[in-house]
Amino acid sequence: MLYTQDLEEIIFHRHNTFNSDEMIVLSGYLGPKPVEKLNTLPFNSRVIYGMYGSDGIKNSLHDSLVKIHKNSKSVDVFYSKLPVHSKCYLWRKK
Numbered sequence: 001m002l003y004t005q006d007l008e009e010i011i012f013h014r015h016n017t018f019n020s021d022e023m024i025v026l027s028g029y030l031g032p033k034p035v036e037k038l039n040t041l042p043f044n045s046r047v048i049y050g051m052y053g054s055d056g057i058k059n060s061l062h063d064s065l066v067k068i069h070k071n072s073k074s075v076d077v078f079y080s081k082l083p084v085h086s087k088c089y090l091w092r093k094k
Contacts, residue, residue, distance in 0.1 A: 026080075
């Protein structure tokens with residue numbers, strides 16, 4: 001499906017429709033606030049920072065993501081070695 005409006009609302013509430021128990025996010029670029037907001041979801045989430053492989057990451061952003069990761073029991077952050085600029089959201093069940 002393609003959504004062009006209210007994307008944040010959809011992302012953070014779609015799990016109710018699918019009764020999901022995990023979320024995976026692949027995004028070219030991302031800020032710390034949406035990653036931190038994943039902690040509000042009632043399940044584990046994985047985030048893949050897609051453009052790390054080609055553009056790297058600013059130290060300040062990396063430090064913010066590491067802090068979120070360390071303070072969270074439900075959010076993991078990964079860096080892709082291959083450049084990926086897509087935005088992909090996956091809700092999983094079992």
